[in-house]
Amino acid sequence: MSTVELHLLRVGACRHLECMAARGGRWSAVEFPALCGLIRHPKRGWLLYDTGYAGHFFTATDTWPERLYRAALPVELPEAEVLRTQLVGFGLTPADIGTVIVSHYHGDHIAGLRDFPNARFIALQADTNRFAALAGKRWRATLGGHLPDLLPNDYFHRVVAADRAPKRNLPGWLHPFETGHDLFGDGSLIGVPLPGHSHGQLGLFVPDAAGRPVFLVADACWSLPALRDARPPAFPALLVNAERRRYLDTFRGLTSIARRETAVAVLPSHCRIAWREFTHGA
Numbered sequence: 001m002s003t004v005e006l007h008l009l010r011v012g013a014c015r016h017l018e019c020m021a022a023r024g025g026r027w028s029a030v031e032f033p034a035l036c037g038l039i040r041h042p043k044r045g046w047l048l049y050d051t052g053y054a055g056h057f058f059t060a061t062d063t064w065p066e067r068l069y070r071a072a073l074p075v076e077l078p079e080a081e082v083l084r085t086q087l088v089g090f091g092l093t094p095a096d097i098g099t100v101i102v103s104h105y106h107g108d109h110i111a112g113l114r115d116f117p118n119a120r121f122i123a124l125q126a127d128t129n130r131f132a133a134l135a136g137k138r139w140r141a142t143l144g145g146h147l148p149d150l151l152p153n154d155y156f157h158r159v160v161a162a163d164r165a166p167k168r169n170l171p172g173w174l175h176p177f178e179t180g181h182d183l184f185g186d187g188s189l190i191g192v193p194l195p196g197h198s199h200g201q202l203g204l205f206v207p208d209a210a211g212r213p214v215f216l217v218a219d220a221c222w223s224l225p226a227l228r229d230a231r232p233p234a235f236p237a238l239l240v241n242a243e244r245r246r247y248l249d250t251f252r253g254l255t256s257i258a259r260r261e262t263a264v265a266v267l268p269s270h271c272r273i274a275w276r277e278f279t280h281g282a
């Protein structure tokens with residue numbers, strides 16, 4: 001199994017009610033960062049898990065009905081957090097990114113896809129099919145948090161289904177998650193379906209991120225403290241999930257891992273605390 005290097009980058013943020021992340025949260029707006037994983041694989045080079053926000057998000061939400069998305073979730077993207085700017089700090093340009101793993105197709109995860117001309121994309125087939133079916137259905141897409149204009153024009157020629165990668169058993173301590181897809185065939189990056197939030201949300205289990213196991217769980221939960229406390233989102237927030245019952249099953253499974261396996265870094269896409277703990281160790 002290969003060791004990979006993983007950096008968790010903050011690429012913009014939106015503001016939303018705290019109680020949307022967890023029952024018992026305040027009814028006041030807090031910041032939800034959009035995080036993405038920058039990963040260096042010893043043979044495949046640099047890749048990303050999601051992209052966070054990008055300038056394309058603002059272009060795609062300039063018109064109605066897409067503008068509703070921006071009105072509901074106001075986004076801030078300071079220049080220093082733009083992904084392209086942050087890549088410079090690693091000596092990289094967007095052309096150096098060979099793969100982008102797409103957790104799911106909500107705008108805050110795919111806004112930067114157009115910026116990576118040499119990337120192939122990996123996503124679960126069910127999610128890709130659902131997204132493709134939204135073409136031309138602007139209201140339906142917008143109300144579901146989807147902005148089809150964010151995809152590169154040749155996206156469907158460049159995307160490969162994670163489901164086609166060999167299936168692997170996960171270590172027993174990741175119970176109740178039992179199998180995943182070995183994305184590069186070397187055990188270094190295992191795509192794990194995390195059903196509920198979207199029709200095919202893809203988590204990423206990294207057995208050895210420079211000596212530490214990491215589980216990137218996208219929007220399967222929004223707050224690490226709430227996950228540890230077994231406090232799922234408040235009812236209105238559950239409505240944004242494609243399949244509520246499956247979302248809650250996934251959430252409970254992750255709660256048991258977060259409580260039991262404290263050596264694993266469980267990293268949701270929008271949790272400030274998880275980001276701080278992982279990047280600054282506090």
Ligand SMILES: [Zn+2]
Pocket residue numbers: 106108109219269270
């Ligand atoms: Zn999200």
